[in-house]
Amino acid sequence: ARPRVGYFYVGTKTNEGILKFLKESPVKDVGSLPIVIAEGKSVYEAIVTLFLEDVGTIYVVKDAFLSGVISRKDLLKAAIGNKDLDTIPVEMVMTRLSHIIYVDSNESIYEALTKILTYEVDSLPIVNMHEGNKLEVIGRFTKTNVSRLLMEFVNGN
């Protein structure tokens, strides 16, 4: 089938449109690997991890479950005028669970994109919900993922 004028052939295997693809594909299919650090580690270690992994956000875990999020901004705020970054635990500077915007691994890419734009965050942790509302972090969904998706759409992959 060739595209008619005014329509753009999406080229998904299911021959469906971009919107349908975004609404029907779980976000876990397109996310990146999460970069995590354990509670009790220092702000200094978090900064080193951020540079080594070249990510904008690190997820803090306790007993393998999500307990907080640390962004470059959080680390920058902590670093200003603070010499002893190796003595400050990440819990002191992270955003706590109750304030974290996340996406369930089975939610759609469309829902994840909507959350990123609505809450004006750079990325979302992709989680599996366990008993007792415990969140296992299995990935991260970022604006880089979104940008790559758009490029793949227009290049017909």
Add this chain to the structure above:
Amino acid sequence: ARPRVGYFYVGTKTNEGILKFLKESPVKDVGSLPIVIAEGKSVYEAIVTLFLEDVGTIYVVKDAFLSGVISRKDLLKAAIGNKDLDTIPVEMVMTRLSHIIYVDSNESIYEALTKILTYEVDSLPIVNMHEGNKLEVIGRFTKTNVSRLLMEFVNGN
């Protein structure tokens, strides 16, 4: 006209596809306002600007022309173990012009998106070229712009 299965109606006024739109629209049409700071200002002032404006990147200008770029990572690196951030000029921590990836205001959105993905940067300064290869910063193109574009495409705006 209603979309056929397998095609997605783009809904641009010119009735053209997303790819055509991205390749024919200048990046200046979709960029955001640039946040700038003058050479000679301190790293501390740059950090304050970054928080006040809530941006990831600040452009450094000299005599109104682009001379450098400062990212959150640059500021974080500068802030580690450094008490006297108000005495360090931004020139000491910025990425200098020769290493900056930018986009001309008349280049297409497609070219800008390609640069963001190829060079793995979060944003690009949108510039007008003046005599003597001087760059006037008139905007910034970010992954947030890309994410909004994708949302507008799929929602038919």
